[in-house]
Amino acid sequence: MTARQTVDSSLARVLREERARLIGSLVRILGDWDLAEDLVQEAAVAALEHWPAEGLPRNPGAWLMTTARRRAIDRLRRDARFRQRLVQLGEEADEMEQPIQTGGPLAADDRLRLLFTCCHPALSREAQVALTLRTVGGLDSAQVARAFLVPEATVAQRVVRAKRKIRDAGIPFRVPEASELPPRLEQVLAVLYLVFNEGYLASDGAVADRRELARDAEWLTSLLVRLMPDEPEPLGLLALMQLHLARVEARFGPDGSLILLPDQDRSRWDAAAISAAGELVERGLRMGRPGQYLLQAAIVAVHATAPTYAATDWTEIVALYDRLLRLQPTPVVALNRALAIAELDGPGPALTEIEPLGERLRGYHLFHAARGELLRRLGRLDEARAADRLALSLTDNPAERRLLEARLADA
Amino acid sequence: MKYMLLIGGAEDGWDHLDEAGQRALYARIETWWDERKAAGELLEGAQLQPSTTATTVRRGIDGDVTVTDGPFVEGKEMIGGYGVIEVPDLDAAIRLASSWPAPDTLEIRPLVTGEMG
Numbered sequence: 001m002t003a004r005q006t007v008d009s010s011l012a013r014v015l016r017e018e019r020a021r022l023i024g025s026l027v028r029i030l031g032d033w034d035l036a037e038d039l040v041q042e043a044a045v046a047a048l049e050h051w052p053a054e055g056l057p058r059n060p061g062a063w064l065m066t067t068a069r070r071r072a073i074d075r076l077r078r079d080a081r082f083r084q085r086l087v088q089l090g091e092e093a094d095e096m097e098q099p100i101q102t103g104g105p106l107a108a109d110d111r112l113r114l115l116f117t118c119c120h121p122a123l124s125r126e127a128q129v130a131l132t133l134r135t136v137g138g139l140d141s142a143q144v145a146r147a148f149l150v151p152e153a154t155v156a157q158r159v160v161r162a163k164r165k166i167r168d169a170g171i172p173f174r175v176p177e178a179s180e181l182p183p184r185l186e187q188v189l190a191v192l193y194l195v196f197n198e199g200y201l202a203s204d205g206a207v208a209d210r211r212e213l214a215r216d217a218e219w220l221t222s223l224l225v226r227l228m229p230d231e232p233e234p235l236g237l238l239a240l241m242q243l244h245l246a247r248v249e250a251r252f253g254p255d256g257s258l259i260l261l262p263d264q265d266r267s268r269w270d271a272a273a274i275s276a277a278g279e280l281v282e283r284g285l286r287m288g289r290p291g292q293y294l295l296q297a298a299i300v301a302v303h304a305t306a307p308t309y310a311a312t313d314w315t316e317i318v319a320l321y322d323r324l325l326r327l328q329p330t331p332v333v334a335l336n337r338a339l340a341i342a343e344l345d346g347p348g349p350a351l352t353e354i355e356p357l358g359e360r361l362r363g364y365h366l367f368h369a370a371r372g373e374l375l376r377r378l379g380r381l382d383e384a385r386a387a388d389r390l391a392l393s394l395t396d397n398p399a400e401r402r403l404l405e406a407r408l409a410d411a
Numbered sequence: 412m413k414y415m416l417l418i419g420g421a422e423d424g425w426d427h428l429d430e431a432g433q434r435a436l437y438a439r440i441e442t443w444w445d446e447r448k449a450a451g452e453l454l455e456g457a458q459l460q461p462s463t464t465a466t467t468v469r470r471g472i473d474g475d476v477t478v479t480d481g482p483f484v485e486g487k488e489m490i491g492g493y494g495v496i497e498v499p500d501l502d503a504a505i506r507l508a509s510s511w512p513a514p515d516t517l518e519i520r521p522l523v524t525g526e527m528g
Contacts, residue, residue: 170412
């Protein structure tokens, strides 16, 4: 690696770690999202000029903050309206130059404020996603656009509108109070999981880009876990993501086709990552009051630690689905529970369980694919083919389509 | 910040209640209104006559004026009242709107005020 490359990758690492903190602090002090982002960008450019010649500073985060602060002062001096903020900036910036605190009061962390504000329920889900990836995740609009397969202009416009709403509608820059935290945390987790799935489920041409998105979501979730170590649900979501990522290599064939759980080569799973994620699940469960993410992670952990598909502890899986269903009585959870029933009691009882879900899941391709599979196991091949064809007509995902087409060709 | 609460809902939304139920709900709204006013969060507001009393005036770019019967948007949910509130931020406005005692829909709109809000 050349010196230049070393600096680039150090800078990328530091920026990723520090960017959200820098933007968060600057937003809190300046109350201006655009200015905050510009300043961090300028500080990053300055780092690229200085660090290769002068070497990495001892505390790169503080170096970036000092640089951003100097530029902020330059800009604010030109604008009399901001005089009050200038005074504040002097005081706050001192605090920013302190070495990074690790045991401090978590509610005061600017990155957490940033994350909760980006995921405020008064913003649309699309805006929450774009803003979170841009400001906390450090992606640019082009990267977000590529990952979500939408035009860059659309992403840029969502971000502009969201920032305008934050300012004009008075969305506060803070971590919600305890009484409001559960539904607000739920919003943050939903955004992170959506981002993760967008990357993890990707199977088309842009796989590499989008897989990176799943890693970004994992990183953001691990940040949330560090900032809210006593909340079980972020822990559950992080474990869930890590359990999926640990097995992603075995999930697709060389031609990009989807390999279902029973057929995956378990030696290609990352056993160390699975075991680490399992510990997160245990830690979460010990806190009590497990929520939907922790229960999902617990289910996936049972799958991930089974030596073979046949040796999976289906009794435990059905028991966990029972708990999940009580918490989240949705037809999709009921469908997944029924598929575990199929392994425990056979396809007949499972089919009986899923038939009543048909009314509500008729537009959901995985309902028809699951129904097709159960019918095939029961030897009802014509009905199975009809269900697979219905599933095929309802999905655009190329990997899923290939799998269904192969099934239809086999039968 | 100042916000307008546009309070709306289906105009027949209370029809399922008997007379005593309607009176009780109205009493709860009155209490809410008085308490918010006393707390200084609610600056002003009023209940509106039903949308059947509405008259819409449209003035075009060229100055043409048309007057028609009815509200300017016909829909299932009608604006039945409004309040102007002053609270620190949107979260406080959402909390206030969430405490509205009747099964209605509330829209929160920030008022345009002088520079720097």
